[in-house]
Amino acid sequence: MLSKEKAPRVGIVGGGPAGLLIAIELGRRNVDCILFESAVNPPWVPKANSSTARTMEHYRRLGFANEVRAIGLPEDYPQDIAYFTRYTGGWELARFKGLTRRQAVEQRFVEDPEWPTPEPIHRANQYFIEPILRAQAQQWPSVELRFGWRVNAITQDEGGVELEAENVDSGIVEKHQLSYLCGCDGTRSLARREAGVVLEGTANEERLFMGGTMYASRLIAPAFYDLVEGSLAWQYVSINPERRAILSALDGKGGLTMHTQLPKGAKGSEEWVRESLRMVVGKDFPFTIESSAEWTAGFTLVATNLAKNRIFLAGDAAHLFTPTGGLGYNTAIEDASNLGWKMAAVCQGWGGPKLLQSYEDERKPIAHRNTSFARSMADGMGLLSVTPVLEERSAEGDRARAELGEKLANHAHREFHTPGIQLGVRYDASPVIAHEKGADIPADQPNHYQPVGIPGGRSPHVWLGHDHAIYDLFGADFTLLSLNPAIDTSEIEKAAKALGIPVKPVSLSNDQARDLYGADLILIRPDQHIAWRGNQPPEDPLSLLRQVAGW
Numbered sequence: 001m002l003s004k005e006k007a008p009r010v011g012i013v014g015g016g017p018a019g020l021l022i023a024i025e026l027g028r029r030n031v032d033c034i035l036f037e038s039a040v041n042p043p044w045v046p047k048a049n050s051s052t053a054r055t056m057e058h059y060r061r062l063g064f065a066n067e068v069r070a071i072g073l074p075e076d077y078p079q080d081i082a083y084f085t086r087y088t089g090g091w092e093l094a095r096f097k098g099l100t101r102r103q104a105v106e107q108r109f110v111e112d113p114e115w116p117t118p119e120p121i122h123r124a125n126q127y128f129i130e131p132i133l134r135a136q137a138q139q140w141p142s143v144e145l146r147f148g149w150r151v152n153a154i155t156q157d158e159g160g161v162e163l164e165a166e167n168v169d170s171g172i173v174e175k176h177q178l179s180y181l182c183g184c185d186g187t188r189s190l191a192r193r194e195a196g197v198v199l200e201g202t203a204n205e206e207r208l209f210m211g212g213t214m215y216a217s218r219l220i221a222p223a224f225y226d227l228v229e230g231s232l233a234w235q236y237v238s239i240n241p242e243r244r245a246i247l248s249a250l251d252g253k254g255g256l257t258m259h260t261q262l263p264k265g266a267k268g269s270e271e272w273v274r275e276s277l278r279m280v281v282g283k284d285f286p287f288t289i290e291s292s293a294e295w296t297a298g299f300t301l302v303a304t305n306l307a308k309n310r311i312f313l314a315g316d317a318a319h320l321f322t323p324t325g326g327l328g329y330n331t332a333i334e335d336a337s338n339l340g341w342k343m344a345a346v347c348q349g350w351g352g353p354k355l356l357q358s359y360e361d362e363r364k365p366i367a368h369r370n371t372s373f374a375r376s377m378a379d380g381m382g383l384l385s386v387t388p389v390l391e392e393r394s395a396e397g398d399r400a401r402a403e404l405g406e407k408l409a410n411h412a413h414r415e416f417h418t419p420g421i422q423l424g425v426r427y428d429a430s431p432v433i434a435h436e437k438g439a440d441i442p443a444d445q446p447n448h449y450q451p452v453g454i455p456g457g458r459s460p461h462v463w464l465g466h467d468h469a470i471y472d473l474f475g476a477d478f479t480l481l482s483l484n485p486a487i488d489t490s491e492i493e494k495a496a497k498a499l500g501i502p503v504k505p506v507s508l509s510n511d512q513a514r515d516l517y518g519a520d521l522i523l524i525r526p527d528q529h530i531a532w533r534g535n536q537p538p539e540d541p542l543s544l545l546r547q548v549a550g551w
Contacts, residue, residue, distance in 0.1 A: 007032060008347035011163050011176060013151050013191050014184035015039070017048075017126065018315030018332040020133035022182050024062060025340025027140025028476060031347045034176065035143070036165050038150040042134070045293040046216045046257035047126035048329035049235075049248050052422040054458070055333045056119030061471060061528065065119055067132055072124025073234065075102040077252040079123050081416060082233035083408045085240045085391055085401070086282035087247075092230045093239070093405040096412035109466065115419050116451050116461050118469040123234050125250055125257070126329055154181060154194040156310050180343060180356075181311045184336075189317035195308035199320065201371065205298035207382030209244045209261050210322055214297050215268035219277075221287035222254030228281075237381075238280035239404070241388050245280040261297070268294050297322045297382075300375040302367045306360040314339055319367040324377035325415055327370045334425065335363055341477070341526035345549065350500040354431055355550025362427040373421055373446055380411045419449035426457045427529060432548050434523075434532035453517035455530045460516040470513060475504030477526045478548075482507045484520035487537070492521075495541035501549050523548065 010026055012019045015037025026033045051059070051068065059065040073079065079098030085091045099107065104120040137143050146165065152173075153164040161178040183191020192199075205211045224247075228236065236247040245260045260276045262268055270289055278284055299320035306313050315332030339359050345351025384407065390400045424444055427433055433456045441457075442450040451460035462470040473479070478501060482489055485507045496503040503523075514520070519533035523544075531548040538544045 008179035009033065009177075010343055010347065011161060011178040011181045012036070012184060013154070013163070013181065014186060014315070014317070015134070015145070015147060016184060016186065016315060016332070017130065017133060017329055018336045019182065019184035020130070020137050021058075021333055021336035022184065022314065022340045022343070023137040023143045023145070024133070024140070025336065026344050026347075027137060027143040028062070029341075029344040029348065030140075030142050031344045032142050033144070034146060034178075035137070036146045036149045036151050036163070038148065038168055040148045040168075042127045042130035044127065044218065044291045046218055046248075046259070048323070048326065049123060049125055049257070050326045050330075051122045051124065051129070052326070052330045053115065053117040053119055053121050053419070054422045054425070055330045056122055057117060057471065057528070058333055058337050060119050060469075061474070062136070064132060064136055068124065068129060069101065069105070069122050071128045071132070072122065072251070073101060073249060074252045076100050077249070078232045078234065079104075080231070080233040081235045081237065081412055082230060083237045083239065083405070083412070086238060086280060087224075087228040087236060089282040090229075090240070090391065091401055093401055094408035094412060095230075095233070096409070096416050098234060098416075109463065114449070116449070117423060118461055118463070118471065121422070151185070151190060154191055154311070156181070156194070158309075161310050179310070179347065182339065182343070183311055183313045183317045184315045184332075186316040187320060189313065191311055192303060192313055192317050195305070195311040195313070197303050197305045197308055197313065199301040199303055201299075201301040202375070203299055203301060204296065205300070205375075205378075207298065207378065208385065210324055210378040210382040211261075211298040212264060212296070213262045213266070214295050215260050215262050215272060215292060216295060217258045217273050217292040218250075218290040219256045219258060219287050220254055220290060221256050221285070223285045223287065224254065224256060224281070227283070227285055239384065239386055240280070240391060241386055243276050243279035245276055247280075262294070268292055297378065300371045302364065302371060306364050306367075307356065312339055312343070312356070312359060318363070319371055321371055321374045322378040323374070324381060325374045325418065325421070327374050327421070330422075331367065331370045334366070337527045338363055342550075345477075350502070351549055352546070352551030358430050358432045358550060362430045365429065366425055369444070370421070377411075377415045380414065414447060418446050420445045420447055423449045423451075423458055428456045430456065432531070432550050433529075434544060434547060451516055453519060453522060453530060453533055455532055457530060459522070459524050459528045459530055460513075462510060462513045462516060464510065470508070470510075471528060473506045473508065474524055474528065475502070475506075477502035478504070478531070479524040480505045481517070481522040481524055482520065483510065483514045483517060483522070485509055487520055489521065489537060492537050492541045492545075495545050499542065499545055499549065501545055
């Protein structure tokens with residue numbers, strides 16, 4: 001199929017966030033790749049609403065975090081999550097306070113032990129972000145983007161992958177010979193099917209909410225803000241005996257998304273949207289429906305394999321979430337950040353066969369971790385039952401609202417205050433990490449994060465000056481960080497040069513960094529995870545570098 005002498009070329013099926021980020025990672029390293037996506041334009045229906053702190057750190061690493069942060073809600077719009085019976089004429093039950101974009105950006109320079117990151121979470125819908133990712137991918141000469149092309153067939157053998165693609169408009173069919181294929185083609189992934197991989201876990205769990213067929217709508221409704229009671233929020237959750245819904249602000253000017261759950265066997269319609277809004281708002285008001293689509297909640301699924309021979313799966317092709325906790329798109333970004341540099345390293349010849357194998361070793365446990373957390377958050381909201389007493393103007397109604405409000409406040413903290421989930425990803429079973437025996441690894445806690453320099457985890461964040469983070473010193477590939485300038489690192493650098501492994505040496509004298517990293521020398525991977533640390537150069541630098549490069 002594929003000549004082994006031919007320069008490596010990577011195929012990417014799917015032009016969503018995962019596929020585009022892999023293209024960016026390959027493009028910035030001058031690796032030839034071609035991406036196929038049947039849709040010409042980014043999605044018009046509501047999708048992911050938030051980029052976690054870790055996703056924003058990756059965007060900072062790639063140089064466009066500020067561009068992403070400029071979109072979405074106005075800079076002074078509060079990012080609260082507010083829970084109501086009905087938005088007007090009802091009761092506000094609980095509220096989780098969130099910073100405005102301006103406040104989040106300003107306060108990131110203040111040391112925060114709960115959120116030690118240079119890039120706080122950002123609220124902006126995926127269809128605002130995808131055009132930025134497309135533009136970033138398009139700038140690299142080695143990246144070819146084929147929007148409006150549907151992939152009809154994929155086959156692989158020991159020599160490579162053959163892909164057949166069809167132009168949606170013209171019907172022209174092309175065949176492409178590829179070295180590897182990244183399947184980022186979503187829920188019904190052709191790449192997953194052709195690799196002989198299936199999803200396992202729980203599917204179609206039924207709940208009162210977030211368990212069944214959901215109906216998502218994009219609305220233009222500036223009049224909503226004249227009706228809703230209480231201060232502004234990013235997300236408005238309505239819980240009453242008639243209907244439940246989540247409305248999220250897109251632009252702070254009247255652009256909203258709404259998610260409701262359809263009765264079993266029912267189909268979504270314009271009348272359903274209008275009826276739902278009437279029930280959750282508490283009265284009729286003018287609005288426009290721009291788009292709607294059905295989707296299914298109740299999935300906790302992970303692929304049996306994230307890689308089979310020359311096909312690799314990322315994003316929804318690899319795992320399916322109920323979107324509580326906002327982890328689907330963000331887990332996809334971390335998949336791509338992990339797979340992209342490894343794929344480039346192998347194509348460039350300095351990455352060994354174990355490097356691509358380590359993608360599954362590292363990311364599959366995180367897929368199980370994140371889907372399980374999302375499921376627990378769906379249970380926390382979706383299994384809450386309410387009765388008509390909730391809306392009674394009586395002492396019994398007051399008690400019911402107080403009890404539900406307390407439950408919702410606790411739930412909101414668990415779902416939205418998640419520094420551990422966002423920043424605490426570790427690869428403690430990875431063969432390409434130089435693990436430390438007996439290391440005191442912090443417990444994985446969704447709502448708490450402890451920065452440490454133990455290999456396998458994310459490099460701790462340190463400010464070096466105003467808006468100048470230690471991350472900004474790291475190279476595009478490996479970084480050898482020396483926190484003791486007196487140590488001679490020349491042997492490690494020579495070994496890296498001999499093996500063709502790109503390593504950027506960085507010397508820094510900073511007591512805070514030394515305390516956090518816990519060593520004088522730290523070898524940091526392209527995805528900012530720590531590969532090795534020590535107080536002296538390794539006795540055998542060639543052996544260490546071979547391990548972390550997958551040989």
